[in-house]
Amino acid sequence: MFSSFMTNAWIVGTVVALLAGATGFFVVLRGSSFAAHAIPNGAFAGAAGAALVGVTPLVGLITFAVMASVGIGASRRHRSDVATAMALVMMLALGAAFLSLSAAYEPQVEALLFGEILGVATTSIAPVVIIASLCAAALAVMYRPLLFNAAAPDLAAVRGLNPQRLEMGFMLTLALGAALTVPVVGALLTFSLTVGPPAAARLVTRRPGSALVASMVLSVITLWASIAASYQSNLPVGFFVGSLSALAYVAARVLTQWRGRRV
Amino acid sequence: MSAPATIVDVRGVDVELGGRRILTDVNFSVRSGDFTGLIGSNGAGKTTLLRLMLGLVQPTQGEVVWPSHAREQRRVGYVPQKVALDVDVPLRVRDFVALGDDGHRYGLRRRTPDTWRRVHDVLDAVEASDLAERRIGALSGGELQRVLMAHALVSAPELLLLDEPLANLDPGATEDIVSLLARVREREHVAILLSAHDINSLLGVMDRVVYIANAHVASGPTDEVVRPDVLSKLYGHHVDVVRVHGRFLVVTGTTSQEPVAEHPDLVVE
Amino acid sequence: MHWLFEPGIWSNAAVRTGAGVGVVVATVSALVGLFTVMRSQSFAGHALADVATAGGAGAGLFGFSPLAGFVIGSLLGAGAMEAIGVERVRQRDVATGVVLGGATGLAALFLYLITLSSSSAGSTQSILFGSLFTVSNSSFGVIAVVAAAVCLALAALGRPLLFVSVSPDAARARGVAVRRVALAYTLLMAVTVGLSAIVIGSVLSTALLIGPPAAALRLGRGLWTTLALAVALGVGAVGFGVVASYDSYYWWPSHRALPVSFCVVALVVLELVLVNVVVRTTRRRDAGARV
Numbered sequence: 001m002f003s004s005f006m007t008n009a010w011i012v013g014t015v016v017a018l019l020a021g022a023t024g025f026f027v028v029l030r031g032s033s034f035a036a037h038a039i040p041n042g043a044f045a046g047a048a049g050a051a052l053v054g055v056t057p058l059v060g061l062i063t064f065a066v067m068a069s070v071g072i073g074a075s076r077r078h079r080s081d082v083a084t085a086m087a088l089v090m091m092l093a094l095g096a097a098f099l100s101l102s103a104a105y106e107p108q109v110e111a112l113l114f115g116e117i118l119g120v121a122t123t124s125i126a127p128v129v130i131i132a133s134l135c136a137a138a139l140a141v142m143y144r145p146l147l148f149n150a151a152a153p154d155l156a157a158v159r160g161l162n163p164q165r166l167e168m169g170f171m172l173t174l175a176l177g178a179a180l181t182v183p184v185v186g187a188l189l190t191f192s193l194t195v196g197p198p199a200a201a202r203l204v205t206r207r208p209g210s211a212l213v214a215s216m217v218l219s220v221i222t223l224w225a226s227i228a229a230s231y232q233s234n235l236p237v238g239f240f241v242g243s244l245s246a247l248a249y250v251a252a253r254v255l256t257q258w259r260g261r262r263v
Numbered sequence: 264m265s266a267p268a269t270i271v272d273v274r275g276v277d278v279e280l281g282g283r284r285i286l287t288d289v290n291f292s293v294r295s296g297d298f299t300g301l302i303g304s305n306g307a308g309k310t311t312l313l314r315l316m317l318g319l320v321q322p323t324q325g326e327v328v329w330p331s332h333a334r335e336q337r338r339v340g341y342v343p344q345k346v347a348l349d350v351d352v353p354l355r356v357r358d359f360v361a362l363g364d365d366g367h368r369y370g371l372r373r374r375t376p377d378t379w380r381r382v383h384d385v386l387d388a389v390e391a392s393d394l395a396e397r398r399i400g401a402l403s404g405g406e407l408q409r410v411l412m413a414h415a416l417v418s419a420p421e422l423l424l425l426d427e428p429l430a431n432l433d434p435g436a437t438e439d440i441v442s443l444l445a446r447v448r449e450r451e452h453v454a455i456l457l458s459a460h461d462i463n464s465l466l467g468v469m470d471r472v473v474y475i476a477n478a479h480v481a482s483g484p485t486d487e488v489v490r491p492d493v494l495s496k497l498y499g500h501h502v503d504v505v506r507v508h509g510r511f512l513v514v515t516g517t518t519s520q521e522p523v524a525e526h527p528d529l530v531v532e
Numbered sequence: 533m534h535w536l537f538e539p540g541i542w543s544n545a546a547v548r549t550g551a552g553v554g555v556v557v558a559t560v561s562a563l564v565g566l567f568t569v570m571r572s573q574s575f576a577g578h579a580l581a582d583v584a585t586a587g588g589a590g591a592g593l594f595g596f597s598p599l600a601g602f603v604i605g606s607l608l609g610a611g612a613m614e615a616i617g618v619e620r621v622r623q624r625d626v627a628t629g630v631v632l633g634g635a636t637g638l639a640a641l642f643l644y645l646i647t648l649s650s651s652s653a654g655s656t657q658s659i660l661f662g663s664l665f666t667v668s669n670s671s672f673g674v675i676a677v678v679a680a681a682v683c684l685a686l687a688a689l690g691r692p693l694l695f696v697s698v699s700p701d702a703a704r705a706r707g708v709a710v711r712r713v714a715l716a717y718t719l720l721m722a723v724t725v726g727l728s729a730i731v732i733g734s735v736l737s738t739a740l741l742i743g744p745p746a747a748a749l750r751l752g753r754g755l756w757t758t759l760a761l762a763v764a765l766g767v768g769a770v771g772f773g774v775v776a777s778y779d780s781y782y783w784w785p786s787h788r789a790l791p792v793s794f795c796v797v798a799l800v801v802l803e804l805v806l807v808n809v810v811v812r813t814t815r816r817r818d819a820g821a822r823v
Contacts, residue, residue: 242637
């Protein structure tokens with residue numbers, strides 16, 4: 001399980017989980033789960049498009065993830081879920097068109113959706129670490145405005161915080177993270193990590209800093225357990241990540257209800 | 264003694280929202296240290312007027328001037344009537360109050376012990392020190408109102424705007440909040456403008472009144488505004504002002520009605 | 533009309549059935565979707581399609597009827613979302629996200645096991661993106677019956693649902709059981725989405741559920757005109773989408789047809805964008821005229 005060919009999976013998995021835990025904290029705080037689901041799917045379509053045109057996948061991933069995030073971020077607050085849904089289906093439909101025009105292999109499609117973390121190449125470690133650090137830096141800069149805007153949007157606007165600019169900044173950060181993680185761990189796995197552990201973390205503490213750290217730790221534990229379980233059972237990592245993430249949230253809910261009050 | 268400085272000057276302002284005239288030719292000013300009551304029935308345009316002063320609503324005519332500052336530097340605190348708070352948001356009361364000071368700034372400047380001292384100071388000013396460690400989503404309505412005041416005060420504003428702080432309070436609680444605001448004004452040296460639909464609970468502390476009806480506004484010292492001739496002109500028909508046991512009773516003859524909330528997209532047939 | 537209808541389009545049985553099923557699904561999606569948009573439940577509407585997909589994959593693995601798999605999967609997903617809590621918008625967002633994440637994991641497992649047990653190439657893609665042209669004539673009947681049942685249930689639920697969607701507080705004050713109406717509607721949405729996900733795929737399912745009603749809400753005044761507009765826009769997108777997809781075979785020398793789902797989604801998005809542009813310019817002109 002810790003043999004040399006697994007080393008890359010552990011390293012990249014940990015970085016991706018840390019990033020998903022951090023972005024997820026804000027995703028859950030802001031109620032942006034739909035966007036967090038749509039943007040990686042947009043990136044997936046971009047990879048398919050890049051294969052059709054014959055450019056390197058990263059270009060397609062970034063282009064489409066950014067297009068999706070701009071489409072979502074530019075929508076007015078009212079009915080932003082409709083804009084997200086439309087951006088999502090448009091991207092996926094484009095992806096389907098690209099695939100049918102280029103006749104890509106089924107396994108490639110599945111890899112983009114469900115990920116192949118056990119087959120991560122050593123060359124993809126450096127880009128993953130670099131882009132993850134960029135995203136982390138962006139989140140750090142936006143930390144307080146994101147918190148303020150999520151807690152009380154009206155009051156934040158009174159203090160001169162531009163909600164559109166903030167939303168756009170956050171969406172672009174999500175897009176960058178998605179473009180990076182999709183080819184490595186798949187569009188669907190990232191999403192599971194982005195919602196379950198952070199939603200659990202914020203129930204068990206009332207301090208924003210601790211909730212952020214707890215979210216990252218929980219996300220890493222979820223992924224480590226999933227990789228280990230997947231290695232032992234030969235079942236897909238995505239299955240374990242999805243169910244363990246949901247389980248983490250349910251456990252936190254049960255725990256807080258059982259204690260009878262919130263901390 | 265020099266006259267108190269003007270903090271904000273509302274000059275000849277008209278506001279239209281969605282094609283409907285909300286306010287017409289509004290003129291008044293707030294001077295430092297004033298305690299002003301913005302009085303009007305539900306739906307008269309009080310919240311719009313507050314949002315106008317905050318720069319969240321743009322006038323179709325006229326202007327709102329902050330003589331001593333550029334608009335970006337105006338020091339104003341705002342306490343909304345309701346704020347939609349996520350009950351699960353991981354924030355303690357003191358974290359939330361601190362966001363009133365630095366929540367709009369990008370970057371991670373460290374909070375100094377001075378910041379936290381200021382946070383506890385304003386929590387003390389609104390008599391809510393014991394709430395500091397509570398989760399913000401777990402507060403009662405009354406507790407939340409005090410915390411919102413502390414949040415608005417933490418950046419040391421010159422003017423504190425409160426939207427209907429006395430709505431839905433029983434008489435005892437109303438008395439408490441009004442006297443608390445009077446103490447806050449003294450301690451924090453802040454001018455206060457609050458909206459209310461009943462004038463009487465404010466009579467003891469209020470210096471000036473801005474009376475709003477029929478999209479028009481009359482302002483000045485209480486005794487000069489709450490008079491039959493002034494209010495009749497404002498309402499456009501005869502209004503009686505009766506004083507009973509030191510309380511005002513304004514008899515308008517018509518009943519005011521709050522507009523029914525409508526879904527923005529659909530008119531039900 | 534040869535520029536529009538390539539020769540032989542209506543003599544193709546697969547196209548005829550596909551178009552028929554498409555019209556039925558577009559109609560019921562538009563009717564149900566109007567409330568999805570009004571209630572800001574687009575995320576749940578989309579997530580249920582993915583959850584239904586997991587149910588369909590499970591049915592494929594264990595040898596159940598796929599239709600039952602899709603609908604039961606979707607209903608279980610809706611029940612789980614409601615159990616987690618849907619009182620506030622942000623809680624609803626988290627509940628939907630957690631259920632979607634969990635269901636995605638299950639889908640990954642089922643699809644993996646299916647590829648192990650059989651060499652059915654193309655299953656992932658057809659489950660995700662669906663294909664109108666592969667609907668069999670026999671399933672048309674079942675689909676039409678379920679769709680009719682959904683419409684009847686929606687008509688029965690209509691009035692309290694509209695009340696609750698427009699003004700939940702007023703509805704609660706008038707003694708409407710808001711939670712129960714919301715639950716009933718979510719289950720109805722689950723059946724619709726499960727049904728449409730199996731015939732047209734999860735992508736198209738979301739497009740038809742959200743796009744036409746959102747456009748109709750921008751245009752329509754009363755409830756009935758809005759419903760009629762939504763249906764017309766949905767059916768129109770499906771009709772022209774089927775034709776365009778069929779025709780596209782002749783557009784390229786390589787003779788690779790564009791997928792139906794792409795053509796329909798592109799038309800739905802186009803409708804929404806056009807409606808937004810038209811509404812915005814006329815509103816601006818109105819505002820200008822008033823000043």
